[in-house]
Amino acid sequence: MTGKAVVGFIGVGLMGWGMAKNVVEKGYPLLVMAHRKREAVDDLVGRGASEVSSPKEMAEKADVIVLCVTGAPQVEDLLRREDGILAGARDGLTIIDTSTSEPDLTERLHAELSERGITFFDAPLSRTPAHAWEGELSTYVGGPEELIEKWRPLLSTWASVVIPARGPVGAAHAIKLINNVISIGYAGIWSECYSMISKIGVEPEIFREIVSNSGMNCGNFQNYSKYVCEGDPKAHEFTLSNCLKDITYYNRLATRNGAATFMSDGALQLLKLGNTMGYGERNIPELVDVVAKLNGQKERAK
Secondary structure (H helix, E strand, O other), X not given: OOOOOOEEEEOOOOOHHHHHHHHXXXXXXXXXXXXXXXXXXXXXXXXXXEEEOOHHHHHHHOOXXXXXXXXXXXXXXXXXXXXXXXXXXXXXXXXXXXXXXXXXXXXXXXXXXXXXXXXEEEOOEEOOHHHHHHOOEEEEEOOOHHHHHHHHHHHHHHEEEEEEOOOOOOHHHHHHHHHHHHXXXXXXXXXXXXXXXXXXXXXXXXXXXXXXXXXXXXXXXXXXHHHHHHOOHHHOOOEHHHHHHXXXXXXXXXXXXXXXXXXXXXXXXXXXXXXXOOOOOOEHHHHHHHHHHHOOOOXXXX
């Protein structure tokens, strides 16, 4: 017996695998469930985790369940389906949603599940799968301070930076969407600029050197440029279909709050085009190929 909470983890994909690896290696009893990535489950079981067959079984055995899935529909399905979490949930269960989900769903689930003695709160993520593997993600957390402090040791297994949102449950998911507008919006800007650089006959490496030596240099630009200049699409592993999902969620959040969306609307339309053109499962740096194609250029804007 470790004395630590039994952790259930659903969603051992690009981010979740590394997160769950840190949970079990740092002494928490871990329950995992297979979905698409058998390799991850086998690895985690080899590190000491136990496998369960359904969300229901996980809820019957876990003290806390961590969700790291694509978005709102997947979160709600895991909770409500016939063999879902709510079918097996016990009084006192905590659910931590690290997915990029919709704030209004998070708020509703928090209110609904509180009446059943279940705690539900949001702790979305920043940084990359490599950071997840090293336990160096950033997370921001919605809900009261005492709730965050209670679960800070678990959150800190995968996140070296834990930032309280200082708002109600759902606030962190809203902040995550706003943060993603920045990174995805810049991807649209880099795409347009690299395409234009090619249009005027300048090599993309020259543009990378110029921006690298300016006030606009950042990790986002460098990762993006690794694809354009070096052909590395895995420099930032986040698909255009996921980008579209996040900007769509942001647009709904803005509409709900009566906010103008003049910059994010451009990113939204570009992502809709990219997904319609068949680029949805390609990674965010490959957005440059969408703009290149629209401009009659070859892929990678070369």
